[in-house]
Amino acid sequence: MSFRYHVAGVVCEEGSGRPLLDLVVRAFDKDVFLDDFVGESRTDADGRFSIVFTQVEFQDAFETRPDLYLVVFDADAKRVLASTKSAIRWNADNEERYVIDVSAQALAG
Numbered sequence: 428m429s430f431r432y433h434v435a436g437v438v439c440e441e442g443s444g445r446p447l448l449d450l451v452v453r454a455f456d457k458d459v460f461l462d463d464f465v466g467e468s469r470t471d472a473d474g475r476f477s478i479v480f481t482q483v484e485f486q487d488a489f490e491t492r493p494d495l496y497l498v499v500f501d502a503d504a505k506r507v508l509a510s511t512k513s514a515i516r517w518n519a520d521n522e523e524r525y526v527i528d529v530s531a532q533a534l535a536g
Contacts, residue, residue, distance in 0.1 A: 434478040436525030438470050438499055438509070440534065446474025447529060451504040454478045456485035457494040457515050465493065492518040499527055501536075508533045 434454050438447045450470045456463040465484040468476040485493045495516045499509040509529045516523060
């Protein structure tokens with residue numbers, strides 16, 4: 428049986444709290460050598476995103492829970508706007524919630 432994980436949250440402009448539409452949010456499991464991509468979502472009009480994955484996407488012989496971080500990209504998924512890699516959620520729960528603020532400087536590019 429494979430456990431289901433759900434990562435959800437909202438992406439807003441830092442300071443104003445304005446929700447950011449149509450950004451790409453990618454979730455990763457931090458590993459020693461190569462991080463595992465576990466899923467992606469686009470933000471809706473309210474800045475919300477939702478990513479669902481199973482342990483098949485990250486599990487190896489020694490790992491039973493993901494060590495999660497998120498990266499927010501522009502609408503073309505070419506430019507990084509924000510990341511939670513400096514605040515990895517080690518041994519994440521089955522349900523994780525995020526609020527990610529993107530600076531005006533990052534949005535201006």
